[in-house]
Amino acid sequence: MSKEIERAEAITWIRVQMAHYDLTIADLADAGCFVDRKPSPQPARYRNAEGQTWDGQGAMPDWLQRAVNAGQSIEFFRIG
Structure with missing residues (x-):
């Protein structure tokens, strides 16, 4: 069916x-x-110098993807 x-x-x-x-x-x-x-928003886990954040859920945001593609470790942006 x-x-x-x-x-x-x-x-x-x-x-x-x-x-x-x-x-x-x-x-x-x-x-x-x-x-x-909808699930409640998660706290930010990653932040750049401009204050853009990502909670680690879903697709990686452009700002972080560009940094990783340029060779920067994602751990560099981890909060705490």
């Missing part, structure tokens, strides 16, 4: 359940269904 079909079936199921229980989007929001679950 393709992802598109599975997705369409899931949406249909959700709509049926909402109708059956007389639920609205507001009811779901009040129940916390749409809470932003």
